[in-house]
Amino acid sequence: MHSPANVPVPLKVLPHGKGLPLPAYATAGAAGMDVVSAEDVTIAPGARHAVATGLAMAIPEGFEIQVRPRSGLALKHAITVPNTPGTIDSDYRGELKVILINHGTEGFSIVRGDRIAQLVLAPVTQATWLEVEELDETVRGEGGFGSTGGVTALGN
Numbered sequence: 277m278h279s280p281a282n283v284p285v286p287l288k289v290l291p292h293g294k295g296l297p298l299p300a301y302a303t304a305g306a307a308g309m310d311v312v313s314a315e316d317v318t319i320a321p322g323a324r325h326a327v328a329t330g331l332a333m334a335i336p337e338g339f340e341i342q343v344r345p346r347s348g349l350a351l352k353h354a355i356t357v358p359n360t361p362g363t364i365d366s367d368y369r370g371e372l373k374v375i376l377i378n379h380g381t382e383g384f385s386i387v388r389g390d391r392i393a394q395l396v397l398a399p400v401t402q403a404t405w406l407e408v409e410e411l412d413e414t415v416r417g418e419g420g421f422g423s424t425g426g427v428t429a430l431g432n
């Protein structure tokens with residue numbers, strides 16, 4: 277069941293690599309679509325690589341796609357997305373690439389068709405700037421960067 281705010285949004289995509297599946301939700305409630313590699317590549321320890329996906333798309337205006345790591349790859353192989361969440365703009369028509377970095381101590385081999393990351397479609401609201409003479413007062417004020425205390429629960 278989809279709530280009115282959760283109607284699937286169609287994404288236009290060019291035909292891509294033969295035999296490669298489109299990014300897909302692994303389960304009914306998945307937030308991200310698993311995206312597969314279009315290439316065979318080994319990422320050396322400490323190295324990073326922009327992995328080809330073969331995907332070129334047109335995201336509707338008012339949305340973006342976020343490229344996020346898969347937690348299993350992060351936990352088991354120390355493979356993550358250094359620019360997470362990667363931003364795919366609605367006006368981008370090039371090939372979506374997944375930047376991966378290997379924080380592990382062994383080379384990590386990817387085979388064409390392996391699920392390397394996940395794509396989350398998200399709404400985007402653009403901002404405009406309004407210059408003012410002063411800002412409204414708040415309890416926080418200019419406090420930040422730990423100003424509310426350390427790791428102990430509030431009220432302790």
Ligand SMILES: O=c1ccn([C@H]2C[C@H](O)[C@@H](COP(=O)(O)OP(=O)(O)OP(=O)(O)O)O2)c(=O)[nH]1
Pocket residue numbers: 343359362363364365366368371372373374375
């Ligand atoms: O993980 C990513 C991140 C970006 N892109 C593509 C789509 C995105 O629309 C474009 C630009 O991304 P971004 O704005 O993050 O990169 P930039 O370094 O600011 O480049 P640009 O000057 O092209 O905006 O690159 C990817 O394919 N994968």
Ligand SMILES: [Mg+2]
Pocket residue numbers: none
């Ligand atoms: Mg940019």
